[in-house]
Amino acid sequence: MFQKFIKQFILLNILLSFTSCAIAQKKNSPPEINKQLAQHIILIGSDGLGAYAFEKAKIPSIRKMMNNGSYSLKARSVLPSSSAVNWASMLMGSGPELHGFTEWDSREPELPSAILGETGLYPSIFSLVDSQMPKEKKGASYAWGGIRNVFERDLVDLDYNGSTDEKTIEHALEFLTEEKPVFTFIHLDEPDHTGHKLGFDSDEYYLAVEHMDSLVGQLLSGLEKSKMMENTIIIFTADHGGNRKSHGGKTLKEVEIPWIAYGKGISNQGKLNNTIVTYDTGATIAYLLGLQMPESWRGKPVKEILSRE
Numbered sequence: 001m002f003q004k005f006i007k008q009f010i011l012l013n014i015l016l017s018f019t020s021c022a023i024a025q026k027k028n029s030p031p032e033i034n035k036q037l038a039q040h041i042i043l044i045g046s047d048g049l050g051a052y053a054f055e056k057a058k059i060p061s062i063r064k065m066m067n068n069g070s071y072s073l074k075a076r077s078v079l080p081s082s083s084a085v086n087w088a089s090m091l092m093g094s095g096p097e098l099h100g101f102t103e104w105d106s107r108e109p110e111l112p113s114a115i116l117g118e119t120g121l122y123p124s125i126f127s128l129v130d131s132q133m134p135k136e137k138k139g140a141s142y143a144w145g146g147i148r149n150v151f152e153r154d155l156v157d158l159d160y161n162g163s164t165d166e167k168t169i170e171h172a173l174e175f176l177t178e179e180k181p182v183f184t185f186i187h188l189d190e191p192d193h194t195g196h197k198l199g200f201d202s203d204e205y206y207l208a209v210e211h212m213d214s215l216v217g218q219l220l221s222g223l224e225k226s227k228m229m230e231n232t233i234i235i236f237t238a239d240h241g242g243n244r245k246s247h248g249g250k251t252l253k254e255v256e257i258p259w260i261a262y263g264k265g266i267s268n269q270g271k272l273n274n275t276i277v278t279y280d281t282g283a284t285i286a287y288l289l290g291l292q293m294p295e296s297w298r299g300k301p302v303k304e305i306l307s308r309e
């Protein structure tokens with residue numbers, strides 16, 4: 001009888017230690033939903049900027065974000081390494097199997113979307129901001145018209161298709177400083193345009209990268225001048241790289257893209273260890289804004305970018 005009591009006592013203790021262990025683990029692991037970490041999040045996407053370009057191009061503004069932030073030059077596009085499918089994945093926190101945009105110029109999902117948001121589109125980060133931060137402003141300024149098909153145009157405060165990258169940046173900066181939006185997406189068409197015309201490893205391609213960098217520099221100095229940078233996080237990335245005069249294939253030159261986080265509360269550790277796929281971008285933005293992600297989203301927030309103070 002006494003032995004049975006001892007056995008039960010030990011069993012109870014083991015059970016208790018397991019439970020307290022589980023509680024301790026829960027306390028130590030980062031919460032799935034964060035609090036809002038910056039007043040403004042800006043996503044800048046440079047079309048056709050392969051990670052390989054960082055070896056040859058002189059890009060002081062982008063380097064400034066890398067040196068004072070966190071980055072990976074081994075992030076990956078989804079397949080195929082084409083435009084619309086990747087912009088959709090970036091904004092929609094999921095791959096083409098779920099959002100259904102599968103081609104370079106998809107105007108609507110070739111594969112029916114697995115779920116539909118309130119505007120009839122697979123929910124993008126814009127939907128999340130709209131429903132969970134209804135008072136905040138959000139918008140998109142983009143140089144390639146194809147972007148208009150992969151986000152909820154009806155929900156945004158800015159829907160601007162610039163005829164050039166210059167106008168796209170100018171308009172985005174105006175929107176940022178005047179409206180103080182919580183989320184802004186900026187799409188720049190270069191160096192993709194030059195890559196298709198003259199080659200993704202041509203001198204002109206690298207010049208286009210350098211010019212794009214100067215536009216990013218304009219945006220940064222505008223944000224600094226208006227003191228907005230103090231409360232802003234920028235994520236800078238690309239949809240795909242390129243090989244010869246095209247992309248869409250399975251070489252690393254086409255698939256490996258830069259992924260940089262810079263700004264308020266972002267660690268200045270430099271190189272990240274995480275594996276990043278382009279659908280993690282949407283998930284990271286949701287996390288930085290303290291938004292709950294739809295169950296169907298497959299992206300994971302890149303929490304490694306946060307500084308531990």
Ligand SMILES: [Zn+2]
Nearest residue numbers: 047048083239
């Ligand atoms: Zn593209």
